[in-house]
Amino acid sequence: MKDEKGILFILSGPSGVGKGTVRKELFEQATDLKYSISMTTRNKRPGETDGVDYFYKSREEFENLIEKKQLLEYAQYVNNYYGTPRAYVEETLAAGHDVFLEIEVQGALQVKDNFPEGVFIFLFPPSLEELKNRIVNRGTESSELVINRLKEARKEIEMMGAYDYVVVNDQVEHAVAKVQSIIQSEHLKRERIEKQYKKLLEDEMK
Template identity: 65%
Template structure:
């Protein structure tokens, strides 16, 4: 009996380290899930590779995909579009593999509507002041942008109630361990596995 894969959605406030955590998870050789690469219209940061970190697209290309309903979710964030191509996600889940999305909170809300039984994980900083430190340390933005980000982050933390799990990003390795544990646990959730055991019992 082939079971559909789990849709795992990692989101959280801007600057909390979603990308770092995602990269660490996928650097582990025994990672059992497939990463769905997002599309964005923002400029690549240093070291980011098209088709690896993101699919980098022009606004015109992105808006064309929106028109064709080819995005599972999309959001405009700090002036740029971010989105998830839908076909890859659906095909991979159907094949029985878990799919991992790392997306902004606006997008996670859209995915929740389409995949209510997805596994929604909210990444949070150990404290809001720690969040501010990380944004400042990144050092690429002027102060008014940072203050704006803080306001956005507070709003996003208030959005926590859309999620199933909350993972503190105190250390990247610990956050990854927690996320991996959540996926293992979710595969053991009774409501997901009960049909398989009922079948086993009938076969005896």
């Protein structure tokens, strides 16, 4: 239905599970999805555009937005803030577009607290063995760091309870098809669309 609000979808899961790959492939197929644009306090780099790559804010502005609960989630890395501004998400949803957010588990749990009406999808590794291989094959990390990341991944998997759906990332194209079916069926949920259907009937019966 045309006047339906968009839905915020959050794709998350342990590091190494392949969130970025699934998100990238999904966006090649689902051209009507909108990225959630992040907000940051780091400096704008050459070639970047405000409101496209990031929303750039001063530290003071960012902290002010944190205080006003205007971020669905945020974190600090290397002395800079990064976060998801509530206003952009809400405006995009109100305009009838779905918003897609790919994010680490800790961030997703913050979004869950601040925006529980989002649809939370947990990307699950085919096995812990496979997850380990993926982390090792990045090749950039020491064996100690790999062990730490695996421990972290196990903890993150225990956070699954906060999510609405679980999708195994055995093959990217399968995972993407499943995420697509979630997006489609969420739009068919009766509680989301009942009002519009009833209105449609009332208009016809006038």
